[in-house]
Amino acid sequence: MARDKDIRHVDDATQLEGAEKAAVILMALGEEQAQLWEMMEEEEIRIVSQAMANLGNVSSNVVESVIVEFVGNMSSTGTISGSVDKTQRMLASFLPGKKVEAIMEELRGPAGRTMWDKLGNVNEVVLANYLKNEYPQTVAVVISKVKSDHASRVLGALPEDFALEVVMRMLRMEPVQREILEKIEETLRTEFMSNLARTSKQDSHEMMADIFNHFDRQTENRFLAALEERNRDSAEKIRSLMFVFEDLNKLDPQGIQTLLRVVDKETLGLAMKGASDTLRDMFFSNMSERAAKIMREDMAALGPVRLKDVDGAQQTMVNTAKDLAAKGEILIADGGGEDELIY
Incomplete structure (x- = not known):
């Protein structure tokens, strides 16, 4: 639950922009004013919805200055609150369910008034992983529309040959027709941003x-x-x-060997002091006979160890395995081997 100090408080009408003032009025009028929303264009609904979702708490003084004729009603409540949940309920009162969900998914996604603002708030690796499957010309248009510092990071995260092709297209690029630009924006909204919003929940x-x-x-x-x-x-x-140390037995032999190459020997020895016989044997079976012999000797030389130290070493190995899985270097599968869990 968000703490009160994390909630935005608006005490001065000059803090509000046009869309935010519209959101205040709509919140003050209540959910019965569906006809006002029905008169808006879809893009206007998105803009006002975004403002409403981020509105926070608005003082009665600000409400009075924005909509004087309703000051009497506002004085009894003191403030009005805009939130994602309230925005969704209001939209649902007059829009079809699918359209409401599409708008809410966009609200839950990266912040930004325009599509290009939103892309500027998407992690460069995430954006690059999506763009690398698109046509270089399309990627060139997208890269040209975001800020240069973010564009440089996205290009750096793309495969080198593909990135170079994008650069060449950008060098030769002519002004993009509005229809093409709108089509690219719509594709980004429906295929990328909506999926990004779903996975972020x-x-x-x-x-x-x-x-x-x-x-x-x-x-x-x-x-x-x-x-x-x-x-x-x-x-x-x-x-x-939960993914715990014993779940490392879900790794295939190649994954185990990759993990063994990354984890330092001291951490491995300490972690295996508290491992089950099954997991310990699995690690030993994926080492050379000489390496396994040295590891057993090192573990014996450690003598009694603190449970806290063993837990710390095991957590280090779990975190390392998750990092390797996120990079695609190892695969973590469930016990049945039918599904794959990538962390």
């Missing part, structure tokens, strides 16, 4: 599983035990979504 159990993954073992067990007493279903769902 994280399930609450997934979020908690990610947090629990960073607990030490004792804290994790304490929280899960307490949660089981209050809500067993949620505790089981969080546990199923």
